[in-house]
Amino acid sequence: DTVLTQSPALAVSPGERVTISCRASESVSTGMHWYQQKPGQQPKLLIYGASNLESGVPARFSGSGSGTDFTLTIDPVEADDTATYFCQQSWNDPTFGGGTKLELK
Amino acid sequence: EVQILETGGGLVKPGGSLRLSCATSGFNFNDYFMNWVRQAPGKGLEWVAQIRNKNYNYATYYAESLEGRVTISRDDSKSSVYLQVSSLRAEDTAIYYCTREALKQLYGVMDAWGQGASVTVSS
Numbered sequence: 001d002t003v004l005t006q007s008p009a010l011a012v013s014p015g016e017r018v019t020i021s022c023r024a025s026e027s028v029s030t031g032m033h034w035y036q037q038k039p040g041q042q043p044k045l046l047i048y049g050a051s052n053l054e055s056g057v058p059a060r061f062s063g064s065g066s067g068t069d070f071t072l073t074i075d076p077v078e079a080d081d082t083a084t085y086f087c088q089q090s091w092n093d094p095t096f097g098g099g100t101k102l103e104l105k
Numbered sequence: 106e107v108q109i110l111e112t113g114g115g116l117v118k119p120g121g122s123l124r125l126s127c128a129t130s131g132f133n134f135n136d137y138f139m140n141w142v143r144q145a146p147g148k149g150l151e152w153v154a155q156i157r158n159k160n161y162n163y164a165t166y167y168a169e170s171l172e173g174r175v176t177i178s179r180d181d182s183k184s185s186v187y188l189q190v191s192s193l194r195a196e197d198t199a200i201y202y203c204t205r206e207a208l209k210q211l212y213g214v215m216d217a218w219g220q221g222a223s224v225t226v227s228s
Contacts, residue, residue, distance in 0.1 A: 001169075031212045035150075042202055042218040043150065049210035086150055090212045093166065094140070094152040 002026055004087050004097035011103045017075035020100045022087035024068045031091035032070045034063055037099075038083045046085075047072060079104055107131040107217045111203050114222030122191040125222050127203030132217075134184035135159060138206040140215060141177060141188045143199040151199075153177075155206070156186060193226045200224075 003025040012018045022032065030050040035043035045054045047063035050070060060081075062073045074081055082104050087097040113125040127139070138161075141153040154177040157164045165177050176189040186203060200221040207216045 030210070033212070033214055035215075042220055043215075044218070045214065045216045048214040048216070049212055052210055054216065088150070088215070090214065093168070094142075094155075094213075094215075096142075096150040096152070098149045 002028060002089050002092050002095050004089060004095055006085075006087060006097040006100045008098065009101040009103065011105050012077050013105045014079055015076045017073065018077050018102065020072040020074075020085050020102070022065075022070045022072070022097050024070070024089055027067045028089040028091035030066050031089050032063075032065065033088045033090065034061075034072045035086045035088065036081075036083045037086065043086060074102075077102075077104065107205070109203050109205065109217055109219035111201065111219045111222035114201065114224045116225045116227060117193050118228055119194060119226055121193050121226075122189065123193060123224060125188040125190070125201055125203075125224075127186045127188075127219060129184045129186075129203075129205070132205070135181050138213060139177075139179060139186040140204045140206055141175075141186075142202045142204055142215070142218075143197075144202070144221075145196070145199045148199075153201070154188060190224075193224075195226050198224060198226050 005023045032050045034047040037043040051063045084099040084101045086099045108130045140155045155166045156177045179186045202221045203219040204215040205217040206213045
């Protein structure tokens with residue numbers, strides 16, 4: 001299985017820029033997607049194909065990367081962005097990162 | 106509006122079995138692959154199974170960790186997908202999400218998720 005590694009938690013102030021990283025154990029080309037999950041809710045797709053913004057998602061969210069290193073950027077961060085963010089690859093059988101919990105100061 | 110609704114969760118004794126159902130509406134079900142993804146309490150997401158559509162002969166794929174204990178199926182006439190899980194263990198306790206998979210930029214992407222069905226395995 002392709003293992004995806006994310007930092008467990010981040011804390012930022014509203015209005016700042018935050019980058020959330022995801023590293024794959026092997027190349028997944030651009031087959032990386034990002035989801036936002038708020039407490040008690042199902043995950044929501046934000047970014048697909050490493051850098052494509054899902055319809056209806058604010059342009060504050062962006063994604064980049066290819067191969068093994070990927071980044072989700074939120075700029076500027078808003079209070080409503082408090083959530084856990086998961087990366088997921090679909091180059092092989094789907095696997096997810098452990099999630100990065102974003103807290104606002 | 107895309108709607109995905111899972112049912113069939115509950116409390117099950119170890120060794121028991123369970124069948125989860127996922128009813129969908131608001132899109133042409135026949136065109137899509139469907140998946141089940143689970144999330145243990147306080148943990149991350151784990152892909153469980155995929156079923157492809159008629160164009161791909163309803164091919165099924167399973168996570169290695171669960172293969173042999175799970176069966177995914179679909180009924181296109183009811184726009185529904187199902188997950189049968191047997192020989193349940195405590196570690197199967199999780200919320201089970203049904204997801205739609207769309208082809209975007211040549212990748213299968215889980216672009217719509219249900220609210221999830223809670224399964225608790227305990228004596």
